[in-house]
Amino acid sequence: MMKKLIAFVFATLCATLALAQEAPDALVKQVTEEVLEIVRKDKSIQNGDAKKAIDLVDAKVIPHFNFQHMTALAVGKDWRKASPQQQQQLAAEFKTLLVRTYSNALTSYKDQKVVYKPFRMNAGDADVLVRTEVQQPGNKPVQLDYSLEKLDTGWKVYDVNVAGISLVTNYREQFGQEIRNSGIDGLIKAITAKNKSLEGNLAKADGK
Amino acid sequence: MMNRSVTWKSRMAVVLAAGMIASGGSALADETPGDPLEGFNRAMFAVNEGLDTVAIKPVAQVYDFVTPLPVRAGVGDFFGNIADIRNVLNNTLQGKLADAGNDLGRLLINSTIGIFGLFDVASELGLEKHDEDFGQTLAVWGWGDSSFLFWPLLGPRTVRDTGGWVVDVYTDPTWYTLNKSVAARNSLVALRFVDVRADLLPTDKVVEEAALDKYAYVRDAYLQRRRNQIFDGSPPRLEDILD
Numbered sequence: 243m244m245k246k247l248i249a250f251v252f253a254t255l256c257a258t259l260a261l262a263q264e265a266p267d268a269l270v271k272q273v274t275e276e277v278l279e280i281v282r283k284d285k286s287i288q289n290g291d292a293k294k295a296i297d298l299v300d301a302k303v304i305p306h307f308n309f310q311h312m313t314a315l316a317v318g319k320d321w322r323k324a325s326p327q328q329q330q331q332l333a334a335e336f337k338t339l340l341v342r343t344y345s346n347a348l349t350s351y352k353d354q355k356v357v358y359k360p361f362r363m364n365a366g367d368a369d370v371l372v373r374t375e376v377q378q379p380g381n382k383p384v385q386l387d388y389s390l391e392k393l394d395t396g397w398k399v400y401d402v403n404v405a406g407i408s409l410v411t412n413y414r415e416q417f418g419q420e421i422r423n424s425g426i427d428g429l430i431k432a433i434t435a436k437n438k439s440l441e442g443n444l445a446k447a448d449g450k
Numbered sequence: 451m452m453n454r455s456v457t458w459k460s461r462m463a464v465v466l467a468a469g470m471i472a473s474g475g476s477a478l479a480d481e482t483p484g485d486p487l488e489g490f491n492r493a494m495f496a497v498n499e500g501l502d503t504v505a506i507k508p509v510a511q512v513y514d515f516v517t518p519l520p521v522r523a524g525v526g527d528f529f530g531n532i533a534d535i536r537n538v539l540n541n542t543l544q545g546k547l548a549d550a551g552n553d554l555g556r557l558l559i560n561s562t563i564g565i566f567g568l569f570d571v572a573s574e575l576g577l578e579k580h581d582e583d584f585g586q587t588l589a590v591w592g593w594g595d596s597s598f599l600f601w602p603l604l605g606p607r608t609v610r611d612t613g614g615w616v617v618d619v620y621t622d623p624t625w626y627t628l629n630k631s632v633a634a635r636n637s638l639v640a641l642r643f644v645d646v647r648a649d650l651l652p653t654d655k656v657v658e659e660a661a662l663d664k665y666a667y668v669r670d671a672y673l674q675r676r677r678n679q680i681f682d683g684s685p686p687r688l689e690d691i692l693d
Contacts, residue, residue: 343660350652379519381526381649385683406678407671409660411688415482415670416662432662440659 266390266397267361269306270372274356277302281351288351292444295345308391308398309337315401316413317421317429324426332426335433340409342440354378356386368392484598485669491600495665498602507654510647522645524568529624529642531560531567533581536621540582544590549580581679584621585614589680598669603643606672 264272280298281287287295313333314321324332359373369391376384389401402409420429482488517525534557541550556572556579564571573579588610596610607615619625624638661667677685 339660343656346656346659379523382530385678403678405675406683406685407674412667412670412674413662416666419482419663419666436662443659 264396265361266363266370266392267358267372269397270374270388270390270399271358273303273306274374277348278351278354278356281348287349290349292342292346292349295348296341298348299341299345304337304341306397306399307337308393308400309333311391311398311400312336312340312410315408315410317417318414320418320421320426328426328430331430332433335430335437336413338437339433339440342437342444344409352378357383370397482666484595484673486597487599491598491669492665494600494602495668498600498605501602506644506647507651510644510651513644514648514651517648522648525641525645526649527560527564527570528567529645530570530579531557531564532622532624534560534579535623536584536618537580537582539621540584540587541580543584543587544582546580546582549582552577553580580682583614584617585611585676586680588614589676598673600665600669606668608673608676611676 277298280302281295284294284298287298310329310333313329313336316336317324317332321329355377357375357377359375361370361372363370369389372388372390374386374388376386378384384405385403387403388399389403390397390399401411417429420432424431485491534553537553538550538557541547541553556577559572559575559577560567560570563569585608593610596608599607599609599612601607601612604612604615624642625635657664657667657671
């Protein structure tokens with residue numbers, strides 16, 4: 243009995259480890275397909291239910307992102323000037339902003355298909371780029387690339403590139419401006435205020 | 451007709467001159483690197499937002515609503531085919547001869563089997579498109595970074611890309627050879643303009659919600675996208691702050 247239990251625990255452990263060590267391209271593909279499959283079946287998300295889209299992204303996508311790194315990239319050199327507590331606050335607010343705004347993309351889903359580009363990595367690489375392309379009838383395909391890094395907890399996305407535009411570094415000048423004008427705390431305040439106003443919109447849409 | 455093309459040319463000269471003056475102009479208050487003309491640009495951006503709200507966006511929304519998907523696809527493919535002329539030319543000028551040959555093949559196939567470009571048969575056959583314009587050619591020839599400019603209607607450009615755009619207009623049959631029929635030319639140019647705007651409709655909401663400062667967001671997205679285009683989709687990495 244005990245032997246069986248140990249074997250079972252060991253097997254589960256191996257499976258978990260295997261999942262954490264999953265190749266980055268396979269991870270991107272698995273998460274993308276899983277989310278698209280849910281959206282394809284969910285009429286309320288397709289009809290613009292933003293809350294539901296946010297919940298879906300929170301549950302399925304966010305665990306694979308490293309928001310600390312993303313926020314550092316978005317803030318740039320001023321990141322080092324922020325206290326650990328400020329960094330934490332910044333990362334939390336930035337995460338809320340990104341999730342809110344880009345979950346919206348799911349609500350405008352219309353028969354898009356994601357094609358995975360050939361992926362190459364060398365053994366021991368800890369920082370890779372996974373390239374995909376979103377194809378939609380009647381429109382040009384859109385390049386969609388993910389930068390991933392290998393952490394102890396597995397591969398994590400730290401940047402997303404749409405048509406060559408990094409959703410993360412595209413904030414650098416705006417954040418820099420806020421910091422120049424009113425410091426790190428000013429930036430935290432500005433993102434928090436933005437999130438509050440988006441939340442207001444969400445509540446309004448809900449009340450309809 | 452002669453007259454019209456002269457007005458057209460002089461209008462472009464004015465635009466270019468304005469660009470030159472603007473680019474040599476004063477460095478305004480809060481200067482962002484790469485955007486010394488921020489004051490002028492923000493004013494133009496506001497003008498454009500106004501125009502878009504009252505006229506352009508509503509037209510694009512109606513167009514988007516009434517045009518069935520196959521027609522939309524046909525319009526996109528038709529102008530895409532015309533753009534392949536520009537692609538052949540600029541791939542050649544950049545020394546990307548394989549891409550130029552490929553895009554020439556696309557042009558021939560789509561103009562014939564694809565019925566004047568209404569169907570993108572070449573893509574179905576696996577001939578990939580390589581978007582190049584004269585602004586990118588100038589960048590490949592060594593005109594690196596250039597001041598950002600925001601034009602009403604034309605939208606974001608840099609000084610380099612504004613110059614590139616003028617050359618693109620001259621190599622674009624929509625503007626050029628169709629001068630013979632001004633009405634046809636104007637209709638085509640307007641249709642393409644509305645079609646492009648309609649393609650951007652889904653991104654409106656995202657930009658609106660994502661940006662702390664919409665002007666800066668649009669500017670930086672434009673600059674990043676151009677960098678990506680100039681390096682054909684694989685730009686060298688920028689420094690990572692945590693490294």
